[in-house]
Amino acid sequence: MGRWEYFLKRVLLMVPIVFLGTTVTFLILRVGPIDPAAAIIGPSGDTEAYAAIRDSLGLDQPLWIQYAEFMRDLLTLQLGESWVVVRGQSVWELVGVYGPRTLWLGFWSILIPIFVGLPLGFYAGLNPNTLADYIASFGGIVWRAMPNFWLAVIFVSVLTQSDALFGFSWGDWLVETQIVTPPDLSGLWEPTQFLGALKAILPAALVLGSASMGNEMRIGRTAVLETKNANYVEMAKAKGVPGRLVVWKHMFRNALIPLVPVITGEAFLLLGGSVLVETVFAINGLGYLFFQATINGDVPLVGSLMFLFILLSVGINILQDFLYTVIDPRVGYDGGA
Amino acid sequence: MSRHARDDNVPLNADATSSRDLALEVENLRTVFHTEHEQIHAVDGISFNIRRGETVGLVGESGSGKSVTARSILGLIESPGEIDPASAIRFEGDNITEYTESEYESIRGDGIAMVFQDPLSTLNPVYTVGNQIKEALSLHQDLRGTAATERAIELLEEVGIPDAARRVTEYPHQFSGGMRQRAVIAMALACAPEVLICDEPTTALDVTIQAQIIDLLMDIQAERDLSILFITHDMGVIAEVADRVNVMYAGEIVESAPVEPLFAEPKHPYTRGLLRSIPSTQTSGDRLETIKGEVPTPNEPASSCRFAPRCPKSFEECSEVAPIPTAVGDDPDHDAACLLYPESMTTDEAVAHHRPADDGGEQ
Incomplete structure (x- = not known):
């Protein structure tokens, strides 16, 4: 097959x-x-x-x-x-209003961990048992351990009082944004609007992505450590492949295989996980809408x-299978030679 | 710095084989692994050389330090392992133990290539076999694109893979074990090396495939005038492939000789034991002879004969004096590190001969 x-x-x-x-x-x-x-x-x-x-x-x-x-x-x-909930309103229209906020939140809460957690994990795996590795690993555990709802509340209270606490006002920084409000997603193609929307969603996305960031860091580290000692990596070195190419070509692609389900698994945050965070940050998204619809029957x-x-x-499952199929040629192979 | 620094393979015929005929020379190689509690002297002061076009065997049980020797030569020893700075590995006139990582990269592959033990895991599962051969071709032959693909197909044909044009686009998991080892050999050949290190290349294969792979290696050697370091624990394979043999035990070479005298008149009790434990050499008796016990972990510098606890001929001094390689037998290349030799001396004289210099025993 x-x-x-x-x-x-x-x-x-x-x-x-x-x-x-x-x-x-x-x-x-x-x-x-x-x-x-x-x-x-x-x-x-x-x-x-x-x-x-x-x-x-x-x-x-x-x-x-x-x-x-x-x-x-x-x-x-x-x-x-x-x-x-909104009697007589069509569901499509409601999704049109609430959906983009959740997608925006979900997008960043998946992207941030991929671009922070994975590189940190890979770096830690390439330099195991160094001070940098200890710091990254410890950080990963801490991020992983802080529960969403708690972290969300802490973020909200720190950011709203950042002026009094640090003499630095998060709300006025770069672009003026509210902390507890749905992000304004109109005109995203304009730099200031984009920056504003990103800044408004950033705390919530960080909170929602915190656990994934820790997970991806730790699993990325393990995956790299495993491929680092693989025989094909030694073989690649023995045939004179330069160190950097060994890492990028021979190690990372193999290390990504166990990470695919982790990353797509985090994508399910778009569904259930966002309800709590959306509520705390008052981002009236799909999670919030679903919650309201449920308690109102x-x-x-x-x-x-x-x-x-x-x-x-x-x-998302199809996407996961697609990624597997692209990365790992052994997918769908049922033995024999 | 050590008595073992004396290279006992070379001096006797140093005039006959000038160093230019040597493809690789290992002198007093020590590789130490530092662990929390102790230091493991995985390779403890071994010396041997490989002449051009010659196959040199390195035999020993598991844990005797054969693979560490191979990796030391290629500079693949990583922390916590370390090559003692007093060691020397000479290749093309340089002592490569002093090389930096990037200098090592320049000799890996096109200077010294290696075929590993387990072909099932030495090919990267996510790239096609062709891709991995072409990687070597682009690194060492500067071939890319269609030219590289054609050369890769030629190489696969050369190592006896049928339907190579199709096989070149297949992934390692679509190859059988024997085919994979052929592909690994093709990859090593793509580097066009001077010296090929074969680290148990047939151990993971079944017997008929083993024979094919050995024939293949011998053919390639004849064609390309390769120098081969052949590592194995299988005395039968060694008898077939090697010109000269080094027998390794617990990080040391205990006996080295050309292949005929080694099999005809093994001198070291360990070599004798090894030869007796080959099934086909035993004609009488109903049980296969074995060497009892296992290889000790060399966790301190040698102060005695490491084989003594398992040796049927050990005597008191064996646990006090570390033997040094000594000429034995008729062949000038035949050395053994055992207190029983030289045979011309009485036991006391022999022990004195092996005793460190400051004890007055050195020649």
């Missing part, structure tokens, strides 16, 4: 997964304790109005018909309207967002 055949097979496997995930979502929403009609009408509603709403929403129909409609709508990407909004989350996680 070729590498790309294997990749195609992995992609096809995702179809039943999307189907299964959506079905489970439906079951939890409809068979579970949430009563959407009661959620819409609120605690004061009378029985007649309640019955009318049930009727108009089609909640009296047999479950399998509801299921078929639910699946049909989602798979044709008709995500419907919110019933409770906004069934179509929850269902549609879940569907998008499922698509996203499946997409």
Whole structure:
């Protein structure tokens, strides 16, 4: 089986997964304790109005018909309207407003660890048991150990009082930004706007990416240490490959293999992990929207967002398989010679 | 600085073989590994040389220091290991132990190349075999692009890989073990070396493939006038390939001789033991003879014969005097480091001969 055949097979496997995930979502929403009609009408509603709403929403129909409609709508990407949180607003519009903030946050919280954690880890692995290695490793453990919600609160309180604490105002530095507010994502192609949006998201992205940074540092270090002692590295040296080329060509690509699932695993931060951080920094993103929809029993909004989350996680999985396929030629190889 | 500094392989025929005929000369090589508790003298003052076009064998059990010797020659010893500054490895007129890392890089590959023990792990799994051969070609032959690909295919054909044009684009995991070792040899040849170090090149392969690889190496040597240092623990392989043999034990060379006298009249009790433990040389008896015990870890400078605890012929002085290489037998190249020799002396005289100079025992 070729590498790309294997990749195609992995992609096809995702179809039943999307189907299964959506079905489970439906079951939890409809068979579970949430009563959407009661959620819409609120605690004061009378029985007649309640019955009318049930009727108009089609909640009296047999479950399998509801299921078929639910699946049909989602798979044709008709995500419907919110019933409770912003009544009557289409889900697509809501995603259009809340989504970019989460994507912006997620993007930086993945990128920062890759560009800080990985190089630090690789450096530590190339220079093991030196002072720099100890500092990096210790830092990695500290970053890894600080919980998101706690770190977020500390960041917010330090940054809002940075003027009093350090005589340096974070809010006024470079571009004027608020600390606890959704970032302004309009006009990102303009340097000042971009800088402002980046600066506004930076503390939250650092907090969200802190654990990943520690993870990637530590696993990057181990991966480099492992390939450093590999026989093919010694072979490369023995045939006269210069030291720098040995590191870049022969070590790093092999060291990346165990890091692929770590990095894509961090990408799931886009989903669940961001709710807490979004709440603390008041970045009204998808996590916040999902949380609101859930506690308010906004069934179509929850269902549609879940569907998008499922698509996203499946997409990340496909990306992971793609990276594997590109980096490691042994992927999809099932023995024999 | 040490008695072992005396090179015992060369002097007797120094006139016959001028140093220009020597491809590689190792003199009093000591490689020490510093650990927290002790120093491991993995290679402890060995001397040998390789003449041009010759195959020199280095035999010994696991842990006797063979591979460390190979890596010392190529400058691949890393901290906590260290080559003693008094050691000398002469290649093309230079003492390469004094080389910096970048000077070493210039002789690795096109000066001295190496074939490693385990072909399954010496090829980088994420690059094609062709890519790795072409890397060597671009480093040492200045060949790139199509010319390099063509040369890589030629080399693969030369080492007996069928359908080389297709194989060159395949990854190591698509090769069988024997094929991989051929590919590794092709890679070493791509460097066009003067000296080829083969570190147990056949140990990880099954017997029929072993024979093929050895034949291949011998053919290549004849074609290219290569000098080969062949490291193995297999006396059978050594008998087949080597012109001269050095037997290593616990970091020291205990016996060195041309291959015929070594097999016909082994002098050192250790060599005798090794030869007796080859299955095919034993015609009688129902159990294979073995040398009992295992190689000790040389964690202090030699002050006695390191083989004495396992030696069937050891006597009291063996634990007090470290033997030095001494001419034995009829062949001028035949040396053994054992208190039993020289045979012409009585035991007391022989022991005195081996005793350090300040004890008055040196010749």
